[in-house]
Amino acid sequence: MAAEQGKVDPMHQFSIHPMFGTDGWELAGYNIAFTNSALWMIIAAVGLILFVWGGMKRELVPGRWQMAVESMTGFVDSMLAANIGPAGKKYVPYIFSLFMFILFANVLGLMPLALFGIHPFTFTSHFSATGVLAIMSFSIVLIVGFWKHGFHFFSLFVPHGTPLPMIPLIFVIELVSFLVRPFSLGLRLFVAMMAGHVLLEVLSGFVINGVNAGLGIGPVVSLLSFLLMIAICALEILVAGIQAYVFALLTSLYLNDAENLH
């Protein structure tokens, strides 16, 4: 957002600023300063708690808000039921938290709050944040898999009907694709969010610079960029939802592997 000498740095929006506790807050030697990233995590959490709390009236005939919350839990529940089956019921709290937290983070990061002087920070555009969620999901898959199936869990890497001479090769391929999962999970969300925000920032830079360039081709570029921004804003809202959904869906698919093997 910094427009120094008429230049817009599209990466500046991702920088983390410690807000307080920069020096003093340490945990086992690591600095855990409270940053703008942590602030927006808490804002997303508060928003999510308020959203769900508004749907806890437990009325027989639900109001609009309760209907919205129930449709969200029903959505996660049916996704797990479809992907895992009846055993998926116990993952509803985790997948719901994951899906809604990412969704709130993505959407809050897109809010035009800068108009009111508040600069939203999309912590899902940091792989240090999405990586935590990805590794957490992957760990749950590993724990559930080995807990339920023991060493039989390795049969996941040998699909049914693999010819005997192919087994070593297939095993290695499947193992690599399995081990890549946490990276793809975390990086997909990070890249999608970052790319969208960079694109919007670059286009807004075009708008500003086009207007500053005075008469000529500049305003035309500004106008076109602005129209493109409007369309991309809509696209980004879609992506915010889709990426949250993809994260939750892939986690539930991986959990299905752990629960039911193949």
Add this chain to the structure above:
Amino acid sequence: MPQIAQLGETYASQIFWMLLVFGFIFFVVGRGMVPKVMQTVSMRDQQISDDLAAAAAARAQADEEEEAWRKRENANRAKAQEIIAEAKAAAARSTEARLGETNARLDSQVSEAEGRIATARAGALDEIEQVATEAANDIVERLAGVKVDSAAARAAVKEVLHG
């Protein structure tokens, strides 16, 4: 790219706050609130299916009662028809009996009357015979001066009267 440039100084803070906030969400929202919301939904679904089952049971019972009512109604109608037929038969019988009785009384009255008529006629004939005999006696006595035995006169009168 701040994500990489700032990684060294911020990764601990990012991981710490992420785990803290997500853990808080998981336990408060995921474990605390979501089950209650889903319980509300399942309670509603339960109630709806219960209500539907109750409605289906009520309809089945209504059908059953209607069937029973129809059976009873049919039985009642048959019984009513029977009673009507019986009453008709009884009425016909009593009418017949009364008719017969009346006929018999009339017959007896008629025959009595006929008897009375016959008696009266016999009496009248007798009287006529007697009167005719006396008249014949008188006539014979006056005309011929012969005294006729009344028995002979009667026989003669009878002969004339009855051919």
